[in-house]
Amino acid sequence: NHIIVTGFGTSGQEAVHELLARGTDPREIVVIDGSEKALELAEAQGCNVLCGDSTRDRTLKDVAIHRARSMIVSAGRDDTSILITLTARHLAPRLPISIVVRNEDNELPARQAGATTVINPVSFAGLLLAGSTSGRHIADYMADLAASGGRVKLNERTVLPEEVGGPLSAIGTGLGLRIYRGDRPIGFWEEEAKRLQSGDVIIEITEGNGLPEPADGD
Amino acid sequence: NHIIVTGFGTSGQEAVHELLARGTDPREIVVIDGSEKALELAEAQGCNVLCGDSTRDRTLKDVAIHRARSMIVSAGRDDTSILITLTARHLAPRLPISIVVRNEDNELPARQAGATTVINPVSFAGLLLAGSTSGRHIADYMADLAASGGRVKLNERTVLPEEVGGPLSAIGTGLGLRIYRGDRPIGFWEEEAKRLQSGDVIIEITEGNGLPEPADGD
Numbered sequence: 375n376h377i378i379v380t381g382f383g384t385s386g387q388e389a390v391h392e393l394l395a396r397g398t399d400p401r402e403i404v405v406i407d408g409s410e411k412a413l414e415l416a417e418a419q420g421c422n423v424l425c426g427d428s429t430r431d432r433t434l435k436d437v438a439i440h441r442a443r444s445m446i447v448s449a450g451r452d453d454t455s456i457l458i459t460l461t462a463r464h465l466a467p468r469l470p471i472s473i474v475v476r477n478e479d480n481e482l483p484a485r486q487a488g489a490t491t492v493i494n495p496v497s498f499a500g501l502l503l504a505g506s507t508s509g510r511h512i513a514d515y516m517a518d519l520a521a522s523g524g525r526v527k528l529n530e531r532t533v534l535p536e537e538v539g540g541p542l543s544a545i546g547t548g549l550g551l552r553i554y555r556g557d558r559p560i561g562f563w564e565e566e567a568k569r570l571q572s573g574d575v576i577i578e579i580t581e582g583n584g585l586p587e588p589a590d591g592d
Numbered sequence: 593n594h595i596i597v598t599g600f601g602t603s604g605q606e607a608v609h610e611l612l613a614r615g616t617d618p619r620e621i622v623v624i625d626g627s628e629k630a631l632e633l634a635e636a637q638g639c640n641v642l643c644g645d646s647t648r649d650r651t652l653k654d655v656a657i658h659r660a661r662s663m664i665v666s667a668g669r670d671d672t673s674i675l676i677t678l679t680a681r682h683l684a685p686r687l688p689i690s691i692v693v694r695n696e697d698n699e700l701p702a703r704q705a706g707a708t709t710v711i712n713p714v715s716f717a718g719l720l721l722a723g724s725t726s727g728r729h730i731a732d733y734m735a736d737l738a739a740s741g742g743r744v745k746l747n748e749r750t751v752l753p754e755e756v757g758g759p760l761s762a763i764g765t766g767l768g769l770r771i772y773r774g775d776r777p778i779g780f781w782e783e784e785a786k787r788l789q790s791g792d793v794i795i796e797i798t799e800g801n802g803l804p805e806p807a808d809g810d
């Protein structure tokens with residue numbers, strides 16, 4: 375029930391930093407990288423480390439991928455990251471895998487390789503840049519939402535038994551934004567959001583943990 | 593009353609792409625770059641272009657920076673972007689300037705140089721990666737929120753006269769998330785959010801324009 379992080383460059387390091395900020399025990403994180411130097415950084419934060427090539431079945435089996443709860447792939451090169459994703463998906467059909475890609479053309483192949491979540495930092499930056507021209511607080515709000523620190527955070531959870539039958543607007547844990555009923559998204563403004571069903575997944579904004587935001591979050 | 597985009601690499605291109613998706617008239621966009629080849633791409637989209645060095649006063653004066661409504665700085669190198677920001681801030685003290693930086697250490701200098709909004713794509717990717725391990729829809733929801741297409745978008749606006757005195761939860765245009773009263777943020781859960789004041793700035797989620805989302809937005 376651990377989190378595997380393959381590639382400990384800047385994205386991988388930022389991800390681990392935020393996982394720790396969210397309260398993840400570093401002993402539940404296993405970092406794989408080909409560079410001993412990168413691994414020293416991970417080890418200094420209390421993470422487990424393995425020096426190896428994550429595109430090999432053997433390496434992923436060595437970190438018990440079949441028992442992992444999620445995997446982060448940020449190998450620095452899109453081709454390498456996609457090959458790691460393919461390998462991991464083959465070994466662990468239901469594992470949530472998040473991958474970073476740098477080139478927009480590789481977003482679809484990354485999904486086809488089996489990634490659950492595909493993140494393109496450059497696309498995202500473009501969206502935030504454009505959004506910032508129509509409001510000076512937009513990018514900061516987005517950064518606050520993404521980080522567990524600060525004033526707010528975006529949270530995903532399953533509906534509670536006592537919430538079933540009531541509206542999304544009445545949940546007590548935060549501000550309800552969206553329901554996933556199966557894979558179908560339902561917005562807060564839609565008729566179906568007035569009656570939560572068992573098994574619904576809720577996206578909500580909750581209060582952050584109040585810790586200082588990252589520098590780009592304010 | 594135009595938008596200046598200095599640097600038409602991947603981030604700058606993505607930003608212009610999203611500005612056009614938001615309905616910005618390309619004739620209201622002026623792209624500055626040192627490369628004629630990059631400018632051909634911008635010109636093909638209907639933008640105005642200028643080949644030049646944005647770190648020079650002269651260049652920024654040539655695009656009438658004093659009349660611009662906002663500026664996007666993504667020169668590809670942090671040192672260049674920060675120098676452009678300093679130059680622009682000197683010429684246009686109140687212009688909203690959004691800058692992309694790649695190195696976390698440069699976020700603070702970018703703010704000190706006068707940037708209104710500082711975006712670090714790598715930090716952001718790390719936040720999204722970490723968030724995605726606690727919910728498979730988190731990163732997709734964030735991408736939808738950042739883009740004008742898709743099902744939702746994040747919007748910033750001034751309070752309407754008819755909303756003054758009422759609660760944030762009663763606004764009719766979307767789901768109210770945060771108020772800025774002066775520079776002070778007020779969350780949806782706070783007592784002060786129960787009574788909007790004249791001059792408040794509201795952050796809200798509104799329905800998107802329904803156009804297809806970017807590939808990373810699902």
Ligand SMILES: [Ca+2]
Nearest residue numbers: 518521523524
């Ligand atoms: Ca936060």
Ligand SMILES: [Ca+2]
Nearest residue numbers: 736739741742
């Ligand atoms: Ca959207």
